[in-house]
Amino acid sequence: MGRWEPNARGRLARAALELYSERGYEQTTVAEIAKRAGLTERTYFRHFADKREVLFDGSHSLQALLVAAVAEAPASAAPIDAVAAGLDALAGAFADRHEHARRRQAVVAANPELRERELIKLASMSAALADALRRRGTAEPAASLAAEAGVAVFRVGFEIWVASAEACDMAQVLRDGLEELRAVTAHGRAGAARA
Incomplete structure (x- = not known):
């Protein structure tokens, strides 16, 4: 996973919006968001408390x-x-x-x-x-x-x-x-x- 790449927060936000738009909010997991962004779930939770907060960042x-x-x-x-x-x-x-x-x-x-x-x-x-x-x-x-x-x-x-x-x-x-x-x-x- 590319954790060393810049702008992890922005990448996670983009990945979340893409997935929420494609699959729906309820059908998308944090693991899927992190994977799409090329990051780990742990990195996701360093930036956002839950999958909802990424939309209100x-x-x-x-x-x-x-x-x-x-x-x-x-x-x-x-x-x-x-x-x-x-x-x-x-x-x-x-x-x-x-x-x-x-x-x-x-x-x-x-x-x-x-x-x-x-x-x-x-x-x-x-x-x-x-x-x-x-x-x-x-x-x-x-x-x-x-x-x-x-x-x-x-x-x-x-x-x-x-x-x-x-x-x-x-x-x-x-x-x-x-x-x-x-x-x-x-x-x-x-x-x-x-x-």
Whole structure:
């Protein structure tokens, strides 16, 4: 086995996605993933806790990127505008990864256990985002509401982006989602004022 070859983690992630796409998540074993990557099961478990985590490997990096972008937004930015800066940063992380994201999403969507893990990831992202907004001085419940709205925009925008046949600009999809959210809330306020 070629354990000395570089990028074992990346090779394992590619092999897992290939096998999950070909055979299905439940039908694929860690041994098969390691073999396809030219590595051992032991090497697999040095990098990933279980066969599920290989699909969520970048979650912490994405969350850190989101939080950093929110923290770096201008101090004068409204909470939702700081969230928009975070969403722009997230979109940049997906540049040139459309096909990979499509394949990964298909695997996740086909398995209840993976869908649950995806929801946990999004909840963690929302909590980190709310914390970043609180550190900027946003009070509750505004910080949590803006964070939840931002994660909802990301989730819906991501689904639109991966469903598109060709790679489109994810940043624009997320900006459009934020504008839709603003329009919905502005319309709701106008309707309430008329009532």
